[in-house]
Amino acid sequence: MSRPGFVLEVDDRTPPLLVHNGEGFLLERFPQGTRVVYPPEALPAVRDVDEAIQNALLNPIDSEPLPELLRAGMRLTIAFDDISLPLPPMKKPDIRQRVIEAVLELAAQAGVDDVELISANALHRRLTPNELREIVGERVFRSFFPDGKLYNFDAEDTANLTHLGLTRHGEDVEISKRAAESDLLVYVNVNLVAMDGGHKSTSIGLASYKSLKHHHNSHTMIHSRSFMDHKASKMHHSAWRMGEVLTQHVKVFQIETTLNNDIFGGPLEFLQKREWEWSIKDQASMLGTKRALAAAPAKLRHKIFTDVRSNYGLTGINAGAIEPVHEKTIEAVHRQHLVEVQGQSDVAIMGVPFVGPYNVNSVMNPILAACMGLGYYFNSYRGNPVVRKDGAVILYHPVDYEFSQLHHPSYVDFFEEVLAESTDPATIEAKFEKQYAEDPWYIHLYRTSYAYHGVHPFYMWYWISHALDHCGDIVWVGGNRRTVERMGFRSASTLQDALEMVSHSVGRSPSITYLHNPPHLLADVR
Amino acid sequence: MMLALEMYRSPAKYLAAKAVRGRIPGMLTGPAAPLRLVTINEPKAERDGWARIRPILSGICGSDLGMVTGSTKLYFSAVVSLPFVPGHEIVGELLDDCEDLPRGTRVVMDSVLTCAARGVEPCDGCSSGNTNRCDRITVGHVAPGLQTGFCQDTGGGWGNLLVAHRSQLYAVPDGMSDERAVLVEPLAGAVHAALRANVQPGQSVLVSGAGAVGLFATLALRELTQAGRITVVAKHAKQRELARAFGASDVVAPDEVFRGVRRSTGAFRLKPEFGAPEFLLGGVDVAVDAVGSKDSIDTVLRVTKAGGRVVLSGMPAGGADLSPVWFRELEVTGTYASARQEPNGLPAFETALELAGRAPLDGIVGARYPLYRWREALDHAHSAGRLGTVKVAFDVRAS
Numbered sequence: 001m002s003r004p005g006f007v008l009e010v011d012d013r014t015p016p017l018l019v020h021n022g023e024g025f026l027l028e029r030f031p032q033g034t035r036v037v038y039p040p041e042a043l044p045a046v047r048d049v050d051e052a053i054q055n056a057l058l059n060p061i062d063s064e065p066l067p068e069l070l071r072a073g074m075r076l077t078i079a080f081d082d083i084s085l086p087l088p089p090m091k092k093p094d095i096r097q098r099v100i101e102a103v104l105e106l107a108a109q110a111g112v113d114d115v116e117l118i119s120a121n122a123l124h125r126r127l128t129p130n131e132l133r134e135i136v137g138e139r140v141f142r143s144f145f146p147d148g149k150l151y152n153f154d155a156e157d158t159a160n161l162t163h164l165g166l167t168r169h170g171e172d173v174e175i176s177k178r179a180a181e182s183d184l185l186v187y188v189n190v191n192l193v194a195m196d197g198g199h200k201s202t203s204i205g206l207a208s209y210k211s212l213k214h215h216h217n218s219h220t221m222i223h224s225r226s227f228m229d230h231k232a233s234k235m236h237h238s239a240w241r242m243g244e245v246l247t248q249h250v251k252v253f254q255i256e257t258t259l260n261n262d263i264f265g266g267p268l269e270f271l272q273k274r275e276w277e278w279s280i281k282d283q284a285s286m287l288g289t290k291r292a293l294a295a296a297p298a299k300l301r302h303k304i305f306t307d308v309r310s311n312y313g314l315t316g317i318n319a320g321a322i323e324p325v326h327e328k329t330i331e332a333v334h335r336q337h338l339v340e341v342q343g344q345s346d347v348a349i350m351g352v353p354f355v356g357p358y359n360v361n362s363v364m365n366p367i368l369a370a371c372m373g374l375g376y377y378f379n380s381y382r383g384n385p386v387v388r389k390d391g392a393v394i395l396y397h398p399v400d401y402e403f404s405q406l407h408h409p410s411y412v413d414f415f416e417e418v419l420a421e422s423t424d425p426a427t428i429e430a431k432f433e434k435q436y437a438e439d440p441w442y443i444h445l446y447r448t449s450y451a452y453h454g455v456h457p458f459y460m461w462y463w464i465s466h467a468l469d470h471c472g473d474i475v476w477v478g479g480n481r482r483t484v485e486r487m488g489f490r491s492a493s494t495l496q497d498a499l500e501m502v503s504h505s506v507g508r509s510p511s512i513t514y515l516h517n518p519p520h521l522l523a524d525v526r
Numbered sequence: 527m528m529l530a531l532e533m534y535r536s537p538a539k540y541l542a543a544k545a546v547r548g549r550i551p552g553m554l555t556g557p558a559a560p561l562r563l564v565t566i567n568e569p570k571a572e573r574d575g576w577a578r579i580r581p582i583l584s585g586i587c588g589s590d591l592g593m594v595t596g597s598t599k600l601y602f603s604a605v606v607s608l609p610f611v612p613g614h615e616i617v618g619e620l621l622d623d624c625e626d627l628p629r630g631t632r633v634v635m636d637s638v639l640t641c642a643a644r645g646v647e648p649c650d651g652c653s654s655g656n657t658n659r660c661d662r663i664t665v666g667h668v669a670p671g672l673q674t675g676f677c678q679d680t681g682g683g684w685g686n687l688l689v690a691h692r693s694q695l696y697a698v699p700d701g702m703s704d705e706r707a708v709l710v711e712p713l714a715g716a717v718h719a720a721l722r723a724n725v726q727p728g729q730s731v732l733v734s735g736a737g738a739v740g741l742f743a744t745l746a747l748r749e750l751t752q753a754g755r756i757t758v759v760a761k762h763a764k765q766r767e768l769a770r771a772f773g774a775s776d777v778v779a780p781d782e783v784f785r786g787v788r789r790s791t792g793a794f795r796l797k798p799e800f801g802a803p804e805f806l807l808g809g810v811d812v813a814v815d816a817v818g819s820k821d822s823i824d825t826v827l828r829v830t831k832a833g834g835r836v837v838l839s840g841m842p843a844g845g846a847d848l849s850p851v852w853f854r855e856l857e858v859t860g861t862y863a864s865a866r867q868e869p870n871g872l873p874a875f876e877t878a879l880e881l882a883g884r885a886p887l888d889g890i891v892g893a894r895y896p897l898y899r900w901r902e903a904l905d906h907a908h909s910a911g912r913l914g915t916v917k918v919a920f921d922v923r924a925s
Contacts, residue, residue, distance in 0.1 A: 413789045441794050
């Protein structure tokens with residue numbers, strides 16, 4: 001049986017605790033009284049995954065069974081979550097592969113021969129053929145990719161976009177033409193955290209900039225409390241409104257899967273155990289890994305982390321109409337991730353790990369590091385943020401000046417040009433966003449290479465706007481001084497220095513909460 | 527007799543300076559420099575229209591440093607007469623009446639020794655007002671010399687006295703400081719460059735270099751044209767600050783030029799194979815090279831859009847790859863000194879005097895040295911950008 005997450009108070013017997021720190025980790029001794037929020041251990045996985053998939057497809061919620069929706073001569077489109085999920089990528093076979101194969105088998109039985117598979121990457125970078133293969137599996141890849149029937153969504157291919165109309169708030173709903181004109185759109189989702197799924201899948205994954213800009217903007221992001229609670233997130237409200245329009249035009253069969261917290265296996269298993277429960281073997285693994293990483297050249301270290309594949313077990317699969325399916329999904333995600341936390345604290349501490357949604361097989365540049373810490377982890381709450389208004393956030397990450405010119409060309413310019421002028425999300429949105437969004441070179445690289453769209457770094461920055469607005473101080477422990485300062489933050493050499501630096505706003509004896517993730521947790525702050 | 531710095535013929539020192547160049551800066555102003563502080567006869571003003579001038583301040587120009595460091599091409603050896611007293615950026619005081627200018631008038635000088643100064647029939651350049659294109663700079667009653675400061679007979683600003691022809695002189699308004707007036711000659715060059723650049727309203731411009739030439743070109747482009755975005759390539763903090771004060775829309779570091787221009791113009795950035803330098807498809811409408819180095823010229827050629835214009839405003843060192851000129855059908859144009867009749871119908875000096883009166887030029891002359899401290903002065907000028915200085919000048923009266 002798994003154990004729920006729990007909150008530990010550091011006392012004199014508490015050993016140093018593990019903190020993720022980019023492509024490495026460290027052991028930190030926290031001040032006595034620090035609250036440590038541990039994620040729940042992995043829920044038991046579904047034993048027979050294929051049976052669970054069949055059951056979901058044949059017994060959907062508020063929908064006819066999938067076979068009844070399939071007929072010869074129809075146009076079927078299968079869209080699936082891209083490489084940004086799950087994190088780290090899962091060991092083969094990917095759950096999307098298993099679901100897609102099941103859907104295709106039913107389609108074949110029904111005589112459907114007009115099938116296309118689309119990676120719902122919105123403004124994310126295109127997936128390489130190998131990355132597509134890793135998600136859909138060899139068999140599906142070989143059957144569809146060579147004929148151009150398995151491909152990445154292209155949000156700049158204006159000829160292949162369809163404007164479905166406006167929401168009641170006047171928001172454009174513009175998505176993939178193929179999806180919009182299909183008799184049935186099957187969406188295959190992987191829900192790692194509560195933010196994913198629901199109307200966010202189709203309304204965002206298959207949408208163009210014209211549509212996305214209505215909710216991916218500083219105003220919406222700052223008023224989303226939090227991204228992990230779709231009922232309190234303005235971004236989700238907008239996506240839900242768009243979903244209403246979309247589903248009036250397109251029949252969507254939503255398949256949502258939820259995964260457990262079994263992220264680190266093998267020699268890295270100690271990363272998801274509680275420190276005082278480390279066995280001799282865990283301690284040896286930890287010491288060996290730590291020393292090996294410290295001695296390894298940067299390239300090798302990068303490769304080691306890029307190659308991490310997680311065990312993930314399936315905790316649930318539901319199919320049918322989007323909204324009731326998503327409610328089931330949220331229940332399962334909450335079962336896995338929710339940890340009850342009593343009250344806010346003056347200081348929240350988070351270690352930013354090596355991978356985030358936008359640097360899979362790439363590098364975590366300073367903007368992405370900020371987004372991971374202040375966008376994702378800060379927003380991993382329900383109710384209230386872990387840190388009180390005007391409190392301090394202390395993050396761990398080297399924040400090196402390192403960018404991938406292949407994947408993040410516009411990020412470099414954003415960092416050098418935009419952040420040099422302002423770090424205020426609303427200001428940079430007004431002054432620079434359009435220029436970046438319409439830059440022909442970025443569009444060219446997005447469409448033909450493997451670059452994130454030109455506007456993507458803006459979205460990353462908007463993602464942190466709630467944290468920027470809420471926190472009085474943000475300090476990076478061990479962060480590169482230049483990069484950290486460019487983003488408007490401060491860096492400290494040690495935790496003690498960081499606490500000293502924030503003492504003017506939180507006092508010399510602040511209440512501290514350390515969010516011990518990954519594995520993921522969702523702080524239910526009461 | 528007078529005290530002056532004299533540039534003299536020394537092939538050995540020229541070669542030594544050329545070999546050392548920027549690697550051992552101390553050598554350039556030390557034993558390797560074909561320059562010496564001497565007491566020599568004063569130049570004579572015996573012909574009509576000529577008068578003696580006592581320099582007050584005399585600037586150190588990049589072309590002066592080029593001579594000292596041996597980076598000036600031998601091309602120019604035919605249009606100078608050694609030995610000569612350098613210095614062509616001057617503000618001085620007339621010691622004689624000079625036609626309509628009475629003795630005691632403070633003047634600045636257009637240094638080009640044109641047909642009028644040489645007492646010969648005007649060439650095509652001079653008669654059309656393009657006095658900087660004079661074809662008679664080696665004949666007439668004055669020794670060969672493209673400008674005062676490169677001519678044996680006239681003396682130069684790095685000495686206690688020089689002679690100049692009325693056609694070269696412009697009176698300095700009473701309220702203008704010497705520090706501003708000494709900048710009029712380089713400003714006139716910038717006025718000429720800005721007007722030669724033929725920038726159309728709204729066009730984007732890149733100025734490569736933020737030394738005196740680049741900064742003044744930026745100022746002139748902003749003041750005299752309707753240029754849109756002006757991007758300046760600046761290496762040092764003070765240069766960046768001044769470039770913005772002089773009208774730059776963006777300032778980029780030398781290693782950020784391609785990224786900065788690509789971003790601001792929405793161009794495409796391509797990287798050839800085998801480590802060859804990158805280039806843009808698209809780019810700025812007009813690029814002004816205000817450095818003259820191979821790297822700078824290569825850069826401006828590679829970031830100018832097809833059919834665009836490249837203006838060479840710094841003395842070119844040569845060796846640049848001209849592939850982009852051919853492939854992108856670039857229009858390459860040079861700008862040298864300034865003309866009596868610019869495209870705006872005025873002498874560049876008149877426009878420059880007007881600019882010098884109102885532009886934010888306080889502090890631009892960042893250091894003044896007496897002649898006898900010439901080694902320090904040249905050292906300082908050689909590292910001016912790094913030291914946060916735009917213009918180093920000789921305070922000739924203190925010498």
